[in-house]
Amino acid sequence: MDGEGVEPCGRPVFVNNPHLDALADDVLYHFSLGTKTHNLPAMFGDVKFVCVGGSPWRMKSFIEYIATELNMEDPKSEYPNICVGTDRYAMYKIGPVLSVSHGMGIPSISIMLHELIKLLHHAHCSDVTIIRIGTSGGIGLEPGTVVITKQSVDATFLPRFEQVILGKTVVRNTDLDESVAQELLQCSKDLNLFETVIGNTMCTMDFYEGQARLDGAFCSYTEKDKQDYLNRANEAGVCNIEMESSVFAAMCKLSGLRAAVVCVTFLDRLKGDQVNSSHEVLHDYQLRPQKLVSCFIKKKLMTKAGSQTA
Structure with a gap:
């Protein structure tokens, strides 16, 4: 899906997997997103900060809090879950901040991080700081x-x-x-x-x-x-x-x-x-x-x- 994104500059997000180049569509299954079905650069190209935490409730609470702190809150907005097509993880965004749940334990956060790192890479994000x-x-x-x-x-x-x-x-x-x-x-x-x-x-x-x-x-x-x-x-x-x-x-x-x-x-x-x-x-x-x-x-x-x- 073509579209204008944010041009990469600074420190890019790396993936080290030559097999990805052969994929016509990289399906981020547990996010219910994909490179062919979604314009990832347009959706996420401006992300500079990613915060991750165990529960969906906590990460929605965080995006509501940071929206107020950054004066970006919208009284009419309910901050929709970007990953609405799956019940595995929840994802919310406001401005340059992305908030993602990762579940509990190493296996759960590992799966989430594989797809998050690919998402940031496909979106051409750069100079990203991520905090758990x-x-x-x-x-x-x-x-x-x-x-x-x-x-x-x-x-x-x-x-x-x-x-x-x-x-x-x-x-x-x-x-x-x-x-x-x-x-x-x-x-x-x-x-x-x-x-x-x-x-x-x-x-x-x-x-x-x-x-x-x-x-x-x-x-x-x-x-x-x-x-x-x-x-x-x-x-x-x-x-x-x-x-x-x-x-x-x-x-x-x-x-x-x-x-x-x-x-x-x-x-x-x-x-x-x-x-x-x-x-x-x-x-x-x-x-x-x-x-x-x-x-x-x-x-x-x-x-x-x-x-x-x-």
Whole structure:
């Protein structure tokens, strides 16, 4: 489908797959989009910021919040889901900001990222910053603390993402963009609304045993075993635990995207396993990454506008 898009400039979004060139139509199945059925450059060519998070509700809430912050809100708009043809993911857009849900865990976010990276590539986007906003369990932090990830580590505290491809284990780097992390930390200082730290994030394959919880359907270790493990994680610089950051960091690095992870902690895992704060408190916590990332985006857009008028 022909149409005028935004001409690429600056830092492009890379794909490394020669097989894509042979496709007459690249179907982004889980988004219900495609290169033949949709004018992706016209729809997404102006995207400069992508925010991703687990639930569709959270990502719609974010797009509504950022629209207000950027003075782009439309009282008559309900911010329609671009991926209305599927129930796998939800996607919302306002101006240069794209908001996408990714589900829970490494497999779900991995599928979403493959199609998102291709979408940005087909749309000729450039100079894109992508940020995961989410929730996590903290280690030695007060609930409600926001953690900006320095590096994602696995359950053995090593900075790597392992994936089996064609029967062979492939290890990928999980570094995130240090400059974006520092800019986000400065935004938190400017807001002065909640505690924010930079630290390592442990990414696991499971919510229960993989995170040393004692309250799953199965558990073969003791309270002491759990505490020893979490203390070792803390000594390795781990501030929080979630289930998406490693593959997120690895795939964003491969595609040339500047990436960051911003997660609020719901509890201190050294003091318990179950999330038992009130709905109101948890709702307030979930808004904190949104506020921080919105501040970052506003600041970047204001800086760009200032440089263009100078």
